[in-house]
Amino acid sequence: MTKTLGIIGAGxxxxxxxxxxxAAGIEVVLANSRGPETLADLVGELGPAARAAVPAEAxxxxxxxxxxxxxxxxxxxxxxxxxxxxVLDTGNYYPERDGxxxxxxxxxxxxxxxxxxxxxGSAVVKAFNNIAFFGLVTMxxxxxxxxxxxxxxxxxxxxxxxxxxxxxxxxxxxxDAGTLAESWRAEPGTPVYVQPYMPGPIPEGLDRExxxxxxxxxxxxxxxxxxxxxxxxxxxxxxxxxxxxxxMR
Numbered sequence: 425m426t427k428t429l430g431i432i433g434a435g436x437x438x439x440x441x442x443x444x445x446x447a448a449g450i451e452v453v454l455a456n457s458r459g460p461e462t463l464a465d466l467v468g469e470l471g472p473a474a475r476a477a478v479p480a481e482a483x484x485x486x487x488x489x490x491x492x493x494x495x496x497x498x499x500x501x502x503x504x505x506x507x508x509x510x511v512l513d514t515g516n517y518y519p520e521r522d523g524x525x526x527x528x529x530x531x532x533x534x535x536x537x538x539x540x541x542x543x544x545g546s547a548v549v550k551a552f553n554n555i556a557f558f559g560l561v562t563m564x565x566x567x568x569x570x571x572x573x574x575x576x577x578x579x580x581x582x583x584x585x586x587x588x589x590x591x592x593x594x595x596x597x598x599x600d601a602g603t604l605a606e607s608w609r610a611e612p613g614t615p616v617y618v619q620p621y622m623p624g625p626i627p628e629g630l631d632r633e634x635x636x637x638x639x640x641x642x643x644x645x646x647x648x649x650x651x652x653x654x655x656x657x658x659x660x661x662x663x664x665x666x667x668x669x670x671x672m673r
Contacts, residue, residue: 430486436557439490455482480505496522508546510583513550517665528664547583550607559621562643564595573597573649577607609659612666616655
């Protein structure tokens with residue numbers, strides 16, 4: 425069981441996972457690219473189970489480590505400090521944000537394969553990349569028929585088992601999506617990406633803040649493991665990359 429979760433990247437996904445982890449009784453060590461002092465408000469909100477650090481310290485402290493950074497920043501992940509760790513890569517390829525990656529454009533690699541090449545001493549598992557941050561909040565459930573599942577992919581079976589254990593602690597079942605080379609099945613543009621977890625059509629007439637509040641408080645219907653497996657199997661590999669959904673901007 426994960427006792428301490430290191431999180432590198434404190435944007436929407438990273439901060440949401442930190443909140444879920446603390447609620448599950450897991451200590452959290454958070455880091456970002458701007459320095460620990462910029463995380464004071466978030467750490468204060470999370471309470472005594474959380475502290476801020478630099479990325480190498482968060483890497484060293486975590487039983488598991490979440491890399492919740494833009495793809496354009498993956499080469500700044502502290503490879504030496506992450507050696508021997510299971511690293512959960514939440515990243516997606518958005519060319520408008522990240523710039524172009526020829527290996528991805530040619531489908532010669534997946535995003536998590538690039539991360540694994542950089543983190544050669546770590547076991548990388550793709551996770552949490554196919555659901556919006558508000559879905560993580562509204563759809564986390566205890567084990568049972570109302571629980572949703574998320575795909576994970578990786579080359580190390582033990583690392584995937586550790587990742588599945590973390591998902592379980594945070595309120596989700598895990599579906600094995602195969603190797604890192606197959607992780608494209610849950611990337612932007614695929615059937616299991618974001619849309620199945622949405623609560624439905626956004627009501628008309630809402631401004632941006634009202635839309636955010638509606639999404640943050642309205643859970644979608646459960647997406648069980650069997651449905652996630654169907655969606656993964658239905659994926660057809662096309663052009664890599666996607667556009668950041670408006671609801672996630």
